[in-house]
Amino acid sequence: MPPAASPLVELKNVSLAYGEGRDATLALGDATMSIAQGEFVAVVGPSGCGKSTLMKLVTGLIAPTSGEVRVRDARVTGPIRGVGMAFQNSTLMPWRTTRDNVMLPLEVVEPHKRRLRTDRAFYFDKAQKLLASVGLGEFGDKYPWQLSGGMQQRANVCRALIHEPQILMLDEPFGALDAFTREELWGILQQLWLERRFTAVLVTHDLREAVFLADTVYVMSRRPGRIVKIRTVDLPRPRRLETTFTPAFVDIVHELRERIQLEHA
Incomplete structure (x- = not known):
């Protein structure tokens, strides 16, 4: 048998403390995680458990106090390339059209930055097709x-x-979205992932969202955050809203909720 491929992202006994000495606060404690190329991972846990801190460590925005973060089999020592990020607030620039907002990374990320001026028509079409794939094909010229x-x-x-x-x-x-809109976007994000197979790391408080989207769900303890459960989601894809009402889906959600509730006991 061929050797197993190295994980794309790996955390080895990673801890992070904010502050120094007696004033130090341990946000993350001895976290270990392995994410394969093309895997969709969700991270859940109580508020303040270090979920967002974990994302900053993976992307190299902050350095661990101890342990090691590796991406593409290289130790992370600073901000890494090849990352896209989306947050709860859209942070779209109000003075730019929707299409121009979408094209913003092309103005700063190489090699696209070099090519944008000469290949603008190509990138314009690329942005338009991406918007169309999420139902925004007619809204490229609209403002946020x-x-x-x-x-x-x-x-x-x-x-x-x-x-x-x-x-x-x-x-x-x-x-920040209402339940109906949120569930609609689960389907859109899943379809984008099925088409493109990027590696995804989702931080969420919504256990249904985690189970709907992820291949693997990591449950974190309360601060200092540790990985206390790893749950493989072996439900077939594509998953639909009806899937969330099946016994297999509901059982996984309850299993995750029960483990998180132990952190409040």
Whole structure:
């Protein structure tokens, strides 16, 4: 048998403390995680357990106090390339059209930055097709304030994907939306992942969202955050809203909820 491929992302006994000496606060404690190329991972846990801190460590925005973070089999010592990020707030620039907002990473990420001026028509078409894939094909010339919250988040995800990152980091991207819009966007994000097979790391408080989208769910303890459960989601894809009402789906959600509730006991 051929040797197993190295994980794309790996955390080895990673801890992070904010502050120094007696004033130090241990945010993350001895966390170990392995994420394969093309895997969709969700991270859940109590508020303040270090979920967002973990994302910053993976992307190299902060350095661990101890342990090691590796991406593409190289130790992370600073901000890494090939990452797209989407947050709870869309952070679209109000003075730019939706299409221009989506194209923003192309202006700063190489090699697209070098090519944008000469190949602008190609990138324009690329952005337009990406918007069309999430139902925003007719809204490229609209400004963010002319879009609903759900439409803004679709554009936000498009912006995170336009430069074809290997890793997509999602920090509560649908947390501010109503339940119906949120569930609609689960399906859209799943379809984008099925088509493109980027590696995704989703931080969420919504256990149904985690189970719907992820291949693997990591449960974190309360602070200092540790990985206390790893749950493989072996439900067939594509998953649909009806899937969330099946006994197998509901059982996984209850299993995760019970483990998180132990942290409050």
